[in-house]
Amino acid sequence: MSAGSSDDKPNLRSIASLAGVSHMTVSRVLNDHPNIRPETREKVLRVVEELNYQRNSAARALATRKSRRIGVIVDRPVEIGPDSTLRAVEHAAREAGYSVSSVAASPDDDGVQPREAVAYLTAHGIDALCVIAPRASSVDVLRAITDGIPTLIVKADDDPNFLTASVDQRLGATLAVQHLIDLGHREIVHVAGPLDWLDARARERGWHAHLKKAGLHIPPAFVGDWSADSGYEFAVAFDELPPFTAIFAANDQMALGILHGFRDRGIRVPEDVSVVGFDDLPVSRHFLPTLTTVRQDFHALGTLAVEILVAVLEGDDPGKRSRIAPELIVRESTARPRSM
Amino acid sequence: MSAGSSDDKPNLRSIASLAGVSHMTVSRVLNDHPNIRPETREKVLRVVEELNYQRNSAARALATRKSRRIGVIVDRPVEIGPDSTLRAVEHAAREAGYSVSSVAASPDDDGVQPREAVAYLTAHGIDALCVIAPRASSVDVLRAITDGIPTLIVKADDDPNFLTASVDQRLGATLAVQHLIDLGHREIVHVAGPLDWLDARARERGWHAHLKKAGLHIPPAFVGDWSADSGYEFAVAFDELPPFTAIFAANDQMALGILHGFRDRGIRVPEDVSVVGFDDLPVSRHFLPTLTTVRQDFHALGTLAVEILVAVLEGDDPGKRSRIAPELIVRESTARPRSM
DNA sequence: CGCCGCGACGTTACCGGGAACATAGGCTCC
DNA sequence: GGAGCCTATGTTCCCGGTAACGTCGCGGCG
Structure with a gap:
């Protein structure tokens, strides 16, 4: 009930009057302006603390236009x-x-x-x-x-x-492809994301460029939609596809769908086909088989x-x-x- | 260069002067107040449209305190x-x-x-x-x-x-447990989330309550941390666990880890043990085996x-x-x- | 015929901060 | 010892909206 304590939210002016200064001084303290005497700063901060004052962000935004x-x-x-x-x-x-x-x-x-x-x-x-x-x-x-x-x-x-x-998406794709090349794969296909997505395109380009650099055959890329379902669809169509021994999938979800589709077709991973994903989801290390992939930070x-x-x-x-x-x-x- | 067009962002006043009304009239139009003549409204809206005026949310927030x-x-x-x-x-x-x-x-x-x-x-x-x-x-x-x-x-x-x-978490748990009971399982263990999490506790309670209601044995719940890793750890310790034929996991990630751990231990799912998850992640339908789970909307x-x-x-x-x-x-x- | 009420606005005063400028002391320096 | 300057602080106005109240014309009614 004392006059000093109001039920309303404290503002610059109320802090100021309690601290015996002007509202601008309070503002300056709060904004770390130079040219404030240490005692004054302390005095203001004490009141700020006491009232648990919080700046009104709307007013601030209005005044600063930020x-x-x-x-x-x-x-x-x-x-x-x-x-x-x-x-x-x-x-x-x-x-x-x-x-x-x-x-x-x-x-x-x-x-x-x-x-x-x-x-x-x-x-x-x-x-x-x-x-x-x-x-x-x-x-x-x-x-x-x-x-x-x-x-x-x-x-x-x-x-x-x-x-x-x-x-660096292209570097990621390069790492994946190089890994497969190092293992001895010569026919490496790519299951891409929708190529309107910049990341999908960059991964596709990286795969394409690195195969070219290695002098390997470049099959057409299969375009999925990022979903595990689209990977599954790709995999179950295995028999109709030109031969390959390794797949670079543009993300882990599609890679998972591929694993699933291959199992349904009786194709073993990695014995028959190797699969690399992209992203390293927290769950990818528990896919069956556990997934080789490219981790992004x-x-x-x-x-x-x-x-x-x-x-x-x-x-x-x-x-x-x-x-x-x-x-x-x-x-x-x-x-x-x-x-x- | 005409006086009418300013480079600054338009505000209520500039709209008002262009429309030949007061700024309050503009405000009222924008806020759908009654008692505005249709012609006035039209006139104002035309200018608003023309200048592509957008209300300043900070000013609004300041004035309304919302x-x-x-x-x-x-x-x-x-x-x-x-x-x-x-x-x-x-x-x-x-x-x-x-x-x-x-x-x-x-x-x-x-x-x-x-x-x-x-x-x-x-x-x-x-x-x-x-x-x-x-x-x-x-x-x-x-x-x-x-x-x-x-x-x-x-x-x-x-x-x-x-x-x-x-x-309804408990209902979800009940559905999972009842499904296992319907299949003929009698020893159903639960891999819970951290019990400090309310959802984890609700699922654990649901499992517990439904086993009790069915008159089945209630083994102690294993507590994981939601991660696939913790599911894996649980599964690879299979030999040291009391016998069971079914697991209700508190989320799909842990269920996946369990699938992985069982594979590493040579335990087949669902032939040796059935596994139910919770959440229905988009990828869960592609786990191997594909995962029975409880879908939340x-x-x-x-x-x-x-x-x-x-x-x-x-x-x-x-x-x-x-x-x-x-x-x-x-x-x-x-x-x-x-x-x- | 004068008063009242109401519809359709306009005027003014805020909301809670900050920028710009004003002011008052203390100090330096010639 | 006063001009000039720097430091620490106060005053005033403005940001762009909205609330509250004032005003004015018009129609109804006793």
Whole structure:
């Protein structure tokens, strides 16, 4: 009931009057301005502590015209890679004092979806935009509508219009293919993701380029849709396919579907065919057979993305970082071909 | 260069002057107030359209003292269940005109983490809080610190302090156990999740209660950590375990680890032992053998959660909804026991 | 015929911060 | 010893909305 304690949420002015200073002094203390006497700072901080004061982020955003918020568009939700990256972005953003608002674009729609996602995010006020796992078509749409705010796309190729960060997809594909070549495989097919996806295309290119470099035959790539189901379909059609002894699948889900399809067809992995995946899902080490795959460090990726964006937002130089290198994890699903 | 067009972002006042009305009229039009002449409305909307005006959400939040934002805490990130639920919450929130800010609590820390998560979210301004896949300890912490804002916890039991929404975990466990009983199994063990997790406990209770009801022997539950690794560890210790013919695993990951461990021990599934999982991951239908499991409708769950929260925020009655019913999906990993 | 009520707006005062500028002491330096 | 400057702080206004209240014209009604 005392006059000093109000039931309302404390604000700069109430802190100020309790500390016997002006609200600007409180503001300066909270923003670490120089030229504040230590005693004054202490006095203010004590009151802040006591009232458990929290800055009103809306007022702050209004006054500074900055929301300290990063919008994220996730193109392929509920899959480990993108989700892990998102989690890492959220974490890194929080560390940097930013918050994150994310929108999952559903995989069905094409083209129109990213536009809505951007509209939604900008309507809620964001300082920067981060796009995870995009399709080429999404990038085109973004090009047209993200004028003004810094935009980073998680994709392998540099882009004059956007900031980029990525795991080196082509290197990952190279590692996978080289591993198979080292084992003695000569006919190595690729089960790709939808080639509109930039990552899918980069992996396909890496596979293609490395086969070419090794002077091996380059069969046409089979295009799946990332799902285990599409891998299964590929595998059960084995009899109708040209011969091969090894498969590089563009992700672990499709690799799993392939394992399943081969079992249903009586084809043994790795005795008859070797299989390599991509991503290293936490469960991939328990597939039967356990899956040889390419591991991506999603955490490092998300962190890198935020570092770059924050650097731009704060006016620093984002610098030239190298892409993040993936790593080959060898397990049971690959072996020397029988014919050797 | 005409005076009418400014480079700055349009605001209520600039719209107003172009439309020849006061800024309050524009505000009223945008907020669908009654008592606006149709012509006036049209006139305003035309200008709004033309300038592609977007409301400043920070100013709005400041004036109304409402952010139209829901904070979400995800306790177990990068696992399909929680992530799917999060996606569904984001989607439903967007439909309802709310935005979402989420924080992933890392699984290592205990207790202190939820506190930080709440602090972070409230600092950025949220109207409501939604907690996904929590541990009992998290709930205790929340009880102490979420005074004021409506909080919904995705958990099975009603709670006097919080709103709740959930898939009926005990029913799911019952379905799994009954399926095994129907096949003729009499010794059914449970590989549980960490019992501090409410969902883990609910599944364990469901298993326990249904065995009791059926008059079957109730062996001690083995407690894993949700990971496939822990399922593997359980399975390879088979020889040291009391005999059983069926396993109900608390999630699909652990079930997968069990399949892997049994293969390494030469135990066949389902010939020697039947295995049931929980969640129905998209990949579970491709495990070898394909996994019998309990499917949860995460999308419905997330939608329900947001419906309840929004109802409370808008002053409506959230009503009494039933829990969402899970569904048993029968695949290859379960069969009649050999001894029958 | 004058008063009332109401529809359709306009005016003003906030919301809670921060930028820009003002001010008041203390110190240096010639 | 006063001009000039730096330090520490206060004043004022503004960000872009919304709430609350004021105003004005018009129709109904006693």
